[in-house]
Amino acid sequence: MPELPEVEIVKRSLKNNIENKKIKKVIIKNRNLRFKIHKKFENILKGKFIINVQRFSKYIILTLDNNSYCLIHLGMSGTLHILNNNKKKVITNLSFYHSPNLPKKHNHVHIIFDKFKIIYNDPRRFGFLKLIETPNKLRGFFSNYGPEPFDETFNISYLKSKLNYKSKNIKNYLLDQKFVSGIGNIYASEILFNSKINPQRSSGHLTQEDYKNIIFFSKKVLNNSIKKGGSTIQNFKNTKGYSGSFQKEFKVYDRENEKCLKKNCKGIIKKIVISNRSTFFCDLCQK
């Protein structure tokens, strides 16, 4: 599900709720996520204060009061829910995939605080929670990741150094977290549409102008989405609580056979598969 903007929205809500709160207890119903949750996970979290909530790329980073960290990655279908301890009612829903009510199944991890609890739900179990023991190990973990589009190091000379003479198509590069962090399948299509670049273009053949557009629109598309509260693909009736609206602004994603929205363009949006992922673009205005 979640790309950088969605994770950013979840992080902000989470930050408001759990920063400087003490973890009373952790209950794990199912350890078999993308990676098996460590057997000491519950004991290590128990009694710790969460002194900071941050995000890098698609990861939520909880800093604990002993300078260790708990990473949360939502994978494709992970959601977080904040529930009142007693009434079992959802207080705040950090959901972008499900209805705002707590799903009945797949509530794998319960992190219990004094007056409320956080529940990690994930039907497909592509997400994971991971403990990192020290600041050094945290740096090590993220050292394999490229800069976020907002980072000043994501600039023309960086793109040139990474993309020059490369045959891999540009869409795959945007999805490659070692190249740039936080972009997923939806925003890759959107960024390339805005940049007027065909997703199949071989990266080595991009021009300076293309680099500039990729840098500019990566920031712009992600920022716009954050402003709109992210994207909620699955829409439910009677939706309450947090639910993004950026999907209403998709220019190409999930718009196969619809008209290109670029002014004066007569194109029809095409859907192709690149490395097993759906890719949407207009072959008239994206060259």
Add this chain to the structure above:
DNA sequence: AAGAGGCCCTGATAGC
């Protein structure tokens, strides 16, 4: 070594 594709998993939807 770079790059393409398979695979992990469940659930929603489309088509018959």
Add this chain to the structure above:
DNA sequence: TGCTATCAGGGCCTCT
């Protein structure tokens, strides 16, 4: 209605 096939926002691993 009920079956089956296809697809889904991520990312690691393997093979060529």
